[in-house]
Amino acid sequence: MSDHRRKDSTKGLRAPGSGPPARPGWFSTASARLTARFCVLFILLIVLFSSITSTRFVGVVLHDHLTRFIATLSARVLALFGTALASGQFLSLNGFGASIEGACDGVQPTYIYVAAVLAFPSTWRAKGWGILIGIPAIFLINFIRVATIMLCGAYWPNWFERVHLYGWQALVIALTMAVWVFWAELFVRPGHQAPS
Amino acid sequence: MFYALSYLIWLPVQGLFIRLLSAAAERVLLLVEHPPILTALTASGSSITIHSYVMGASQPLTRMNCESFHITVVTALALALSVPLKRWSTRAKACGLALTVVFFGILAVCVVQLEWAAEVYASTHLGITLYTASEKEFLDWAIRKTSLAAVYLVPAFLFLVSYLSVWSAPARVDVKEPDRRKGIAQTPGRSFRIGWPIVTVAAAGCVIAGLLLIPTHDDRNGRVDLEGLQKIVTLNPSAPRAHFYLALNLEKAGRLDEALVSYQQALQLQPNLAGAHLGAGNVYYRRGAYDQAARSYEEALKREPQNAAARYNLGNTFLKRGLFDLAAQSYEEAAQSDPDDASVQKMLGETLMHLNRRCDALAHLERSTVLDRRLSTDATLLANISILKSTCRPQ
Numbered sequence: 001m002s003d004h005r006r007k008d009s010t011k012g013l014r015a016p017g018s019g020p021p022a023r024p025g026w027f028s029t030a031s032a033r034l035t036a037r038f039c040v041l042f043i044l045l046i047v048l049f050s051s052i053t054s055t056r057f058v059g060v061v062l063h064d065h066l067t068r069f070i071a072t073l074s075a076r077v078l079a080l081f082g083t084a085l086a087s088g089q090f091l092s093l094n095g096f097g098a099s100i101e102g103a104c105d106g107v108q109p110t111y112i113y114v115a116a117v118l119a120f121p122s123t124w125r126a127k128g129w130g131i132l133i134g135i136p137a138i139f140l141i142n143f144i145r146v147a148t149i150m151l152c153g154a155y156w157p158n159w160f161e162r163v164h165l166y167g168w169q170a171l172v173i174a175l176t177m178a179v180w181v182f183w184a185e186l187f188v189r190p191g192h193q194a195p196s
Numbered sequence: 197m198f199y200a201l202s203y204l205i206w207l208p209v210q211g212l213f214i215r216l217l218s219a220a221a222e223r224v225l226l227l228v229e230h231p232p233i234l235t236a237l238t239a240s241g242s243s244i245t246i247h248s249y250v251m252g253a254s255q256p257l258t259r260m261n262c263e264s265f266h267i268t269v270v271t272a273l274a275l276a277l278s279v280p281l282k283r284w285s286t287r288a289k290a291c292g293l294a295l296t297v298v299f300f301g302i303l304a305v306c307v308v309q310l311e312w313a314a315e316v317y318a319s320t321h322l323g324i325t326l327y328t329a330s331e332k333e334f335l336d337w338a339i340r341k342t343s344l345a346a347v348y349l350v351p352a353f354l355f356l357v358s359y360l361s362v363w364s365a366p367a368r369v370d371v372k373e374p375d376r377r378k379g380i381a382q383t384p385g386r387s388f389r390i391g392w393p394i395v396t397v398a399a400a401g402c403v404i405a406g407l408l409l410i411p412t413h414d415d416r417n418g419r420v421d422l423e424g425l426q427k428i429v430t431l432n433p434s435a436p437r438a439h440f441y442l443a444l445n446l447e448k449a450g451r452l453d454e455a456l457v458s459y460q461q462a463l464q465l466q467p468n469l470a471g472a473h474l475g476a477g478n479v480y481y482r483r484g485a486y487d488q489a490a491r492s493y494e495e496a497l498k499r500e501p502q503n504a505a506a507r508y509n510l511g512n513t514f515l516k517r518g519l520f521d522l523a524a525q526s527y528e529e530a531a532q533s534d535p536d537d538a539s540v541q542k543m544l545g546e547t548l549m550h551l552n553r554r555c556d557a558l559a560h561l562e563r564s565t566v567l568d569r570r571l572s573t574d575a576t577l578l579a580n581i582s583i584l585k586s587t588c589r590p591q
Binding site: 031034035038039042043046050103108109112116120165166169170172173174176177180181184 | 199264266267270271274275278341344347348349351352353355356357359360361363
């Protein structure tokens with residue numbers, strides 16, 4: 001089976017030294033197959049995670065507990081900068097109050113990251129490391145996001161909306177991708193990916 | 197750095213992007229809404245104005261700010277630029293692909309958000325709902341999912357796919373050039389082919405062009421869909437405004453009997469709805485029932501004494517019945533309520549002519565031509581002014 005595949009992937013190529021190789025056709029290369037497999041797996045995993053995290057049970061178990069935890073943790077750190085209080089998912093710093101909503105708990109970037117790690121052609125060991133390193137990293141990124149947004153709201157309220165919507169929304173996904181690149185470069189080296 | 201660069205790319209094209217988005221969303225709404233509720237969209241700056249017939253007039257329903265859409269575009273562009281591609285031309289192609297895919301993602305978000313904005317406006321300001329419970333449930337779900345997809349998923353997906361293409365490139369190079377395998381493996385992306393983005397961009401371009409080719413109605417700003425209004429009445433049977441808006445549009449369509457029934461239903465639910473009294477009066481007037489029309493206008497004026505339209509229409513009923521004194525009085529009151537209405541000034545002038553108050557008539561007729569330039573070419577009006585000028589003898 002693997003021999004057959006290898007033969008397909010080199011179809012249309014000439015022997016070295018016999019002139020320029022023929023241009024591979026659409027979707028005929030190993031690279032294209034790899035990309036297609038990644039796309040399909042990634043989308044399937046996203047649909048799966050999205051469905052799971054949308055359920056009422058996960059909503060209560062994961063989102064509620066996570067937002068409360070982030071609020072409590074943020075309040076402890078923000079106490080260094082002023083009077084910080086946390087109550088449930090509500091957080092206040094020097095009288096500036098905000099609610100940590102479901103979309104701000106970092107679950108969405110996390111499952112995008114996990115889907116990317118699982119769908120990427122690599123060994124299970126590498127995937128395990130990816131999940132083990134990535135989830136805490138993204139949680140940290142989200143925690144820094146919440147803390148800086150609160151600081152902004154308390155000390156520079158005019159910048160709150162811009163930092164919240166324009167700055168951090170883009171940064172969260174950019175930093176999530178940076179964590180993924182870090183994992184891919186460190187744990188999955190070129191030439192060592194699993195065969196397509 | 198790429199984030200800042202993306203902003204630099206985005207800022208000059210923002211207006212164009214929003215206009216293109218508005219045009220495409222208008223066509224998508226035409227395809228997905230049955231019966232259509234939102235009939236037209238117009239873009240200005242970073243916002244889109246929603247037009248609908250539900251209020252019974254061709255006036256904008258509400259406006260939606262689309263400024264936040266730039267987050268998706270800028271993020272996707274920044275991530276596309278950050279893929280380690282050696283040639284800038286390849287990066288430009290990747291950005292083109294990102295912009296194209298993002299456009300479709302934002303289009304989906306835009307369509308559901310426009311429908312939701314219209315629904316929120318109608319429920320809070322007009323007391324009616326535009327969509328069924330299941331449609332609203334779907335919109336709520338779609339807004340959450342499409343927003344997530346547009347802000348996080350689409351930029352991440354594009355980045356990952358581009359990165360993977362670069363990553364897996366050495367496998368192909370290995371077969372082509374085995375002697376240089378080692379060197380190339382350390383610099384992924386050198387031989388990255390990006391033929392597929394061009395195909396995707398071209399296909400997407402065809403879809404966008406196809407969308408824009410869907411014909412729209414010339415009078416889409418004032419387009420009325422009675423089926424849509426019937427749906428709104430069915431959804432809001434106890435909302436007087438739903439019946440009122442249906443009646444207004446039925447009246448416009450010349451279906452006077454049905455319009456009168458709807459006005460009466462609106463008045464049963466809310467007897468002090470002045471607009472419905474005025475509308476019922478207009479139906480009676482068009483049928484030639486001037487006494488009933490006058491009674492309806494008087495009912496409207498009891499609720500809204502400053503309603504210039506009701507005063508003016510009441511004056512018309514007096515005029516039809518030959519009661520010039522009462523007509524002049526009504527027109528004068530209407531002119532006091534709305535001194536800049538050319539029609540009121542003209543009718544008042546003509547009525548005063550009948551009453552032989554020539555100088556007063558002249559003043560009002562001349563004012564009407566000042567207020568509405570189109571009247572300055574009205575031959576009858578000009579003749580009357582000319583006669584009055586020659587016969588007016590100020591005391």
